[in-house]
Amino acid sequence: MKYEGVLTKMRSELAETVQYYLIFESDFIHVNQLLDRKISINFLKFQCLGCKLQKKVFAQGYCYNCFSSLPQAGEWIRSPELSKAHLDIEDRDLEFEKEAQLQPHVVYLANSSDVKVGVTRKTQIPTRWIDQGAHEAIEIVEVPNRYLAGITEVALKGHVSDKTNWRRMLTNDIKDLNLEDEREKLKGFIPEEARNYYLAGNKETEIKFPVLQFPKKVKTLNLAKNPFYEGVLKGIKGQYFLFEDGTVFNVRSHEGYVVELNVN
Structure with missing residues (x-):
């Protein structure tokens, strides 16, 4: 085929x-x-x-021109704490930014290699966790806009990583943790503006991937070079x-x- x-x-x-x-x-x-x-x-x-x-x-x-100009490639995508649509301030396209930013967002813990904190739109759960190769994940807060999610992530990543060790994730060098306990440890570090949105009752989601054989050592394929x-x-x-x-x-x-x- x-x-x-x-x-x-x-x-x-x-x-x-x-x-x-x-x-x-x-x-x-x-x-x-x-x-x-x-x-x-x-x-x-x-x-x-x-x-x-x-x-x-x-x-x-995106090509360089599109990456530099399109609203869906704005800096607030990578750094949610820079979101300004809730203040009626435009970055590249206020209408697009309001639609994207002024909707429920979730700050979560995902365990792909080690536990990390992240942000995503509520509608992207569990897709975001799957994309990161997380075998378990749990919500921490659900807030009404991207800005609140961003400042919460910034506050929490002083106490837990915001990165995935992709090599360990792909070789299945992982450990299972009680994410409800990990979430509780971080509760006191949530910014005051987001504390009322804490999700105390949510259970962790377990994810199983279709893998017949994990690599012992990974080598990456880069199509631009090969x-x-x-x-x-x-x-x-x-x-x-x-x-x-x-x-x-x-x-x-x-x-x-x-x-x-x-x-x-």
Whole structure:
């Protein structure tokens, strides 16, 4: 089978085992069905996710011009505490920013390698946890806008990491923790503006990924440097393909790459 299209992050569905899908313009791939099969990936060209032109991708699937100008690539995306729509202050497009920022957001703990704190829109749970390869996660607060979530994350990351050790996550070098206890330890560090939104009763969510074999040591595939690769798919975790020879391929970091996939 042959598929061709521009890569975007895999869509996922929480089930007994996470289900993954690749969506191309004219193709739909249920990635779980490719496990234990030989796959080749051939990089053809770039296509900016913003302007759709054949321009080199700079970041997040966008060319430099789009990354520098589009509201969906604003700095508040990466740093929620910089959100200003609640003050009626525009960054790049106030209407877009109000729609994105002035909705319920969750600050959470996710355990992918070690426990980390993060922020996401409420509608992105559990997708955000799956994307990070978390085998367990729990909500800390649910607040009405992105700014409150951002300042809460900033306050808490002084006491818990906000990064994922992706190599440990992919080799399954993990430990199970009681996230309800970890959440309780952080309760006193929540900013006063967000304390009334603390979620004391939520239970942790457990997530199982479709992996037949974890790599003992990972080597990353970068299509810009190595435009062709072939291997047997042994697992999917986070936004990564895991191959039999230890090669791992981060789909999300290759957004905007047009590829040809051949499945044998």
